Amino acid sequence: MLGTAVVRGLTAHDIPSVRMLLDRDPGVNVFLRYRIDTTALRDRVVGARVWGFFDGDDLVSACHAGSNIVPAEATPEAIEAFAEHLLVEGIRPASLAGLQSAVLPLWERVAPFLGPARSVRPVQPFLSIDRDPELSADPRVRRVTMDEFDLLYPACVAMFLEEVGIDPEAAGGHGYRARVAQLISQGWAFAIIEDGEVLFKTEIGAASPLACQLQGVWVRPDRRGQEVAAGALAAVIRMVRRDVAPLVTLYVNDHNAAARATYRRVGFGERATFASILL
Structure with missing residues (x-):
């Protein structure tokens, strides 16, 4: 807990607010949005938790916490809180992935406890397209x-x-x-x-x-x-x-x-x- 901020597991009650949070950047946050849509945050289905970082009643950031650690809309305060939660709960993930601005500081915080990493990929351009390509499509696909x-x-x-x-x-x-x-x-x-x-x-x-x-x-x-x-x-x-x-x-x-x-x-x-x- 940091001041009035707290991390807790999200439940079905939180779905409208977390969807609104993730849809600020639907491309970057699509993995977490997909997990929420397909599991409805039911623990017996999800196989992992989704944490929310709250400032009072306001959901500020979210993080998928399972074999993949994926922060979303993560503020510096949320990154610190998610790192602490990860270590306290003793999760041993297979990977951390997401925006560089969140993943690298999160890794710096938890690396002494989870490392060494098998592979660090610090720069991965995130690409998108919102129109049909002008290039001819291969009809064999x-x-x-x-x-x-x-x-x-x-x-x-x-x-x-x-x-x-x-x-x-x-x-x-x-x-x-x-x-x-x-x-x-x-x-x-x-x-x-x-x-x-x-x-x-x-x-x-x-x-x-x-x-x-x-x-x-x-x-x-x-x-x-x-x-x-x-x-x-x-x-x-x-x-x-x-x-x-x-x-x-x-x-x-x-x-x-x-x-x-x-x-x-x-x-x-x-x-x-x-x-x-x-x-």
């Missing part, structure tokens, strides 16, 4: 169907290994397989599949009525540098904006020059800077 799970899954594993640096199947892979199956069943997995092989794929990782976030953009290694991704993403963005949400976002590692050039070509603009800490 389509939603993946459940009977194509065994085709898509190896590409998802390859992307995860390349991006995160660990094997999602190391502990049996049941959770990761279930997540991929869920995305397919939602109509949130997109790919180019030719001759039984995935050439390109991406998924929607989170969505609200206002925005959605793409994840896992991947091109088969032997097709990279052949301009596959740009036209494929143009197709995905058109479908997603039509069927899911008008604002499409993603974030990318700053050192990935090829990916950043592709996103610029498609029409994404840089709006903010994210950071991720992988533990």
